[in-house]
Amino acid sequence: MTFKDLNETQGLRVLIVGAGIGGLTAAIALRQQGHRVELFERSRFANEVGAAIHLSPNANGVLRRLGIQAEDFGAVEAEQLREYTPAGEEVHVINVKQHAAMWRHRWLLVHRAHFHEGLKKAAQGPGKGAPALLHTASKVVDVDAHEATVTLENGHVIKGDVLLGADGVHSLTRSKISNAKPGSSGRNAFRFLISRQEALDDPETKSIAQDFGAVDMWEDEERRVVIYPCSNNELLNFVCLHPDTDTTIDTAGDSYNQHIGKDALLDVYKHFNPQVRKLLAKADPQTLKLWPLLDMETLPTWVEGRLAILGDAAHPFLPYRASGGAMAIEDAVSLAVMLPGDIEKDQVPERLKVYEKARFERATTIQEMTRQSSKPISPETAMGMVVYIYGHDEYDHSSQVLRKHLWSQNPHMYWRQPIVFGPMPGPRQDCMGRDRALKSAQSTFTTASIKFKTSRTLLQNLFPSDRYSFISPSTVARASFSQTTLGGMDWLGGGGYRHIGLYIHGVQYTKEDGTVLKGTYMPILFENLADPIVSGREELGMPKLYTAIDVHQRNESYRLQTSWQGAVWGHFELEGLEDQDPAADAGTIGGEADDGILVYRYMPKIGKECKGQAEAEYPVFVPHAAESKVVPSKVTRLQRTKKAKVEIQGLDWDALPTLHHVVSRLGEIPIDEIIDAKVVSGVGVPDVSSAMRIE
Structure with a gap:
């Protein structure tokens, strides 16, 4: 293949040294971001090594995001793990498929050569972005980390905007960063x-x-x-x-x-x-x-100028936790997250450092785990390693690391509830943190909720601090979208309002003294009336925002849509509702047997000189037991169905000028499986006066 003059206006020119698993995965991910990718491989791929590798759930998950279905290459699912002494005596047998419910994606076993061929086709074939150019029999003899150039054995010098070293354990590119040798x-x-x-x-x-x-x-x-x-x-x-x-x-x-x-x-x-x-x-x-x-010794850094190394070039693995290929795949996906299609060339060195920040601790931790596993370890230790390795989605993780990096670029932006979605636009600043100046001057309830399985890694990115965590180590999380229509509210003159929120189940908060509160965490609650929004934010620390909520309730169906001044962003439907005994419901969001609702309060300081500073910032807890004593609630009707649907569209800043940063994140939440859907009606609405500061 000859070198071509590519259109310089389309994305970055990415040069990748090495076309193994890490290099090809990076090529696929980066072409999908809109970049022009070229790979340089010293071999002709004439004789692929006959061996197989593991695609653990963490690797399989990010591959599927890229459209790579390893089953198409003959991958099979791991079903049993059987360990024996050399004499053949059984030590223990693990039914992997019984544990598979913990992971969002399957643990696969695939022939390395077949997998590699599939990656090559995906990198070079039809699909999103321009096909990558693969130069075989192209030995790289030198690179320039700061100029992002590659020099080939035949004397050709190729210049790019970013240079990636995926050239394995005997890496040439690593020599431009460190003198370490395997x-x-x-x-x-x-x-x-x-x-x-x-x-x-x-x-x-x-x-x-x-x-x-x-x-x-x-x-x-x-x-x-x-x-x-x-x-x-x-x-x-x-x-x-x-x-x-x-x-x-x-x-x-x-x-x-x-x-x-x-x-x-x-x-x-x-x-x-x-x-x-x-x-x-x-x-x-x-x-x-x-x-x-x-x-090899742990490198002090993986990045120099416009050069970043990945896979075995950065962190060679011993084959005891089946993670060498998986970590190269995660590295590649992380790089694509850090280098989106609209990135400017002068941002590349900084973004490569963010890639290193996202990946360094995890990769080196698992590297040490493989060393420990070269000797017999306890089943408990082994299980802890498996949970750490498999219980991760690098796309979600790197996306959050990049978000935090971008947020940190302007430390004087206003932060308001709910801060987990990032700095909030409002009357005094736009979405980029720029000043707007004067451009912006006895109760009843009916609750419809849809409970579903989803990604733990994605949801935990919405936790405001490390003290919030999931109780279960499973990567399968449970959450609910729940919408309530309130009526007969005396403080509103007998009127009412509607609200809809995201509720994340199975969450615990660990206090400084070590005690734990278990509950359902609510990162966002939308309401369609300003008064409860203001009072809830100021008096209770509730993360409330405005949206219009339209409900269409019939005998056997319940439909609602959410919008902002005509821009519809959410559709929620429950069909085929059937009446059940009202006493059969636990009475909490999602029917969870938890202790209460966990939220997080954040209030900014007042004054132009105080932008970016918090007046108040602490966790809040609403205990169910205390709330039920204030105003007992009585369920008068319960309907259930399995036919439910959630559709959320993030739209853009123009359509949702004050909500896009939240709604776009809600739209990323995958609905893996509907667990339950119900409509509950009754009387008695607590005033949430039991809300308390945790510490």
């Missing part, structure tokens, strides 16, 4: 694949291969044999870890593509049980490879 971890690994049918046809090995999606492991303190399927369960992948004193790597050749005799493999595992050895003996000597397991 060294032996003390371990080597045999890698090979065999036909699953071959194992099934052998009566001695059939029992190992007969279960789909099974990950099997035999280990002692020094050696480990791991077998798992890929390619639609048609192949079995082998990774055999052992001390590097058992085998010898030829450092003069390609250390990642070394053939070795089958006798060496069988000798290393001569004390393992006959069934395992029988499987090892099926290795094809022509495809059996020996790999060194390399490690």
